[in-house]
Amino acid sequence: MRDFADRLKRILVGRPVPSQALGETLLPKRIALPVFASDALSSVGYAPDEVLITLAVAGVAATALSPWIALAVVGVLVVVVASYRQTVHAYPSGGGDYEVVSTNLGPHAGLLVASALLSDYVLTVAVSVSSGTGYLAAAVPGLAPYKVSIAVGVVTVLAVLNLRGSRESGSAFAIPTYLYMAAIGITAVTGLVQELTGTLGRAASSGYQIAVDADWDRGLTGLAGAFLILRAFSSGCAALTGVEAISNGVPSFQRPKSRNAATTLLLLGSIAALMLMSMIHLAGATHVQMVEDPATQLLHDGEPLGGGYHQDPVIGQIAATVFSGFRPMFYLVTAVTGLILVLAANTAFNGFPVLASVLGRDEFLPRQLSQRGDRLAYSNGIIVLWLGAVAFIVGFGANTNRLIQLYIVGVFISFTLSQIGMVRHWTRELTTATDPRARARMQRSRLINAVGVVGTGTVLIIVLATKFTRGAWITLTIMALLYLVMNRIRRHYRRVSAELAISDLHDARVLPAHVHAIVLASRLHRPTLRALTYAQSTHPTSIEAVTVDTGDGGADRLLDAWEEAELPVPLTILDSPFRDITRPIISYVRSVRRESPRDLVVVFLPEYLVRHWWEQILHNQTALRLKTALLFTPGVVMASVPWQLGLPGERLIHHGVRATAPTGIADADAAARAADAVRLAPADDGAGGAGTGGTP
Structure with a gap:
């Protein structure tokens, strides 16, 4: 879609003109x-x-x-x-x-x-x-x-x-x-x-x-x-x-x-x-x-x-x-x-x-x-x-x-x-x-x-x-x-200028007391592993994965796969009796922030990158709602971890950097068990389910 829009723009407007050509206009x-x-x-x-x-x-x-x-x-x-x-x-x-x-x-x-x-x-x-x-x-x-x-x-x-x-x-x-x-x-x-x-x-x-x-x-x-x-x-x-x-x-x-x-x-x-x-x-x-x-x-x-x-x-x-x-x-x-x-x-x-x-x-x-x-x-x-x-x-x-x-x-x-x-x-x-x-x-x-x-x-x-x-x-x-x-x-x-101005250069060097990483997960699959890897690579003070139990059994299946893969990252399951996915996550993130006001909370959110514009409506809707809600929460940073669908050879690789599985998947047998868990997990329809639903 983006390529088509760029081609249409070039046809209508013409090729870009460099700044040094301003005098020619x-x-x-x-x-x-x-x-x-x-x-x-x-x-x-x-x-x-x-x-x-x-x-x-x-x-x-x-x-x-x-x-x-x-x-x-x-x-x-x-x-x-x-x-x-x-x-x-x-x-x-x-x-x-x-x-x-x-x-x-x-x-x-x-x-x-x-x-x-x-x-x-x-x-x-x-x-x-x-x-x-x-x-x-x-x-x-x-x-x-x-x-x-x-x-x-x-x-x-x-x-x-x-x-x-x-x-x-x-x-x-x-x-x-x-x-x-x-x-x-x-x-x-x-x-x-x-x-x-x-x-x-x-x-x-x-x-x-x-x-x-x-x-x-x-x-x-x-x-x-x-x-x-x-x-x-x-x-x-x-x-x-x-x-x-x-x-x-x-x-x-x-x-x-x-x-x-x-x-x-x-x-x-x-x-x-x-x-x-x-x-x-x-x-x-x-x-x-x-x-x-x-x-x-x-x-x-x-x-x-x-x-x-x-x-x-x-x-x-x-x-x-x-x-x-x-x-x-x-x-x-x-x-x-x-x-x-x-x-x-x-x-x-x-x-x-x-x-x-x-x-x-x-x-x-x-x-x-x-x-x-x-x-x-x-x-x-x-x-x-x-x-x-x-x-x-x-x-x-x-x-x-x-x-x-x-x-x-x-x-x-x-x-x-x-x-x-x-x-x-x-x-x-x-x-x-x-x-x-x-x-x-x-x-x-x-x-x-x-x-x-x-x-x-x-x-x-x-x-x-x-x-x-x-x-x-x-x-x-x-x-x-x-x-x-x-x-x-x-x-x-x-x-805005007054609010963003640095009154004391010492303020610019102030770092948060701790960094708490939260990885959102709906299933144990490659996008989730990538998000865990990226989260660990930032060396946070603490890290945990979070999913939501909506009562359909998805959270239990994820917990079984998580334990079988022997992942060292703890999995927190949030209960949602009314089957709402976004509100329990937002409430939990805000509660973590309230408990430690000086800490920085980084939420890692796996997301699909689709090949066609119309596929966007089939995925990432829950992710969009979460980002919109958490955007206005002080001390919370949203980090999107993309997984490009339909790209040949796509593995735990992004922009030329190979990501390894998180520490704790120590051998080939454990990796195979994680892969089996992925195959046994129910298909994500992009519209709901346990965890983050529309996110991967």
């Missing part, structure tokens, strides 16, 4: 851009939809505000990109927001940011993959019932690709990402040219009317109108998610790491802003109509369209209008947009494991998350992210509209606290800097981060106000739970 800018930017760029695939759908409840006239909302989103994007360019230079270690906040605002604030980022990474995968599979289900309606299964399968494929290493996954995702950028760029340029020449057509949905919600029959007047605009703005700010991934992934860049990360961040912001503005503008120019429930909210001649109408996403409607005379281009735009939404999850697969490794190093998460796998990827972090994303996808039925409400609140918490931390960082640096040019640079950076505090803080307030009751409370609850769990993990590690 670092990413150049041309690969880092699609790896880290796909999340922010892919938001163009759904951010325009969310803005238009939100405004549509107030009627067609309200959607005219969408370009201004997009402009406000781009303004925040510019501020965030400029702010994070300062972060990647000041903190290039890969801790990102977590390191910035922990260093400047304290560990509790840092842990809050970490919980926000971890939850947001998981939601990034769930939202992106669910949205991408939504495109597939729209194109092939027959696949709609299997949307959840498809989404889970896609996340699994992404996890496997990332387990192979960031360079291989980046190369695999580079071509689709660049195709997506080219397709959106061609669509934008072609649409703008058609608009300027007066040849731009209207979207297929432009002929429909929007049924205005009764609460919005007066349009966007009053406080309610302002609240709706803010809600649309907060939905559009989904375009900013993913920007922080670059600050967390600086260690993955080729040298000079900070400069390459800052350049990639600038490219990301510029491309995302142009794409978002162009799509929002063309949506208005082609009169695209988007509503939350097209069956009832879209009207034709005053009548609802009904459930037979399928509402294409904004980019799909724009591409169908712009390329109405050239359908292959329409299919290309639709295909690469759906694909990039799926691949956007790869940003989280690069950011989450790095952040989890930093938290593992700081002992806020299990230390295993800080270790690289045999492909130099943080394999444990990738697997944890995969499990979390699958849980959200299955729990929310891969419904993008439901998942999107949980989105972005976490990332704006980290944005805001990070910018506050950067302001404090530059303020502290200015107190010691004396070079005028360096001080001028620091003051400029502090001003940029101060503007970032205002911008991201305002968006955070808007997001909390407009999305809390629509699902953001779930994200906040998850963040609180993560915060508490990570605090508990940190306390556990600290308590």
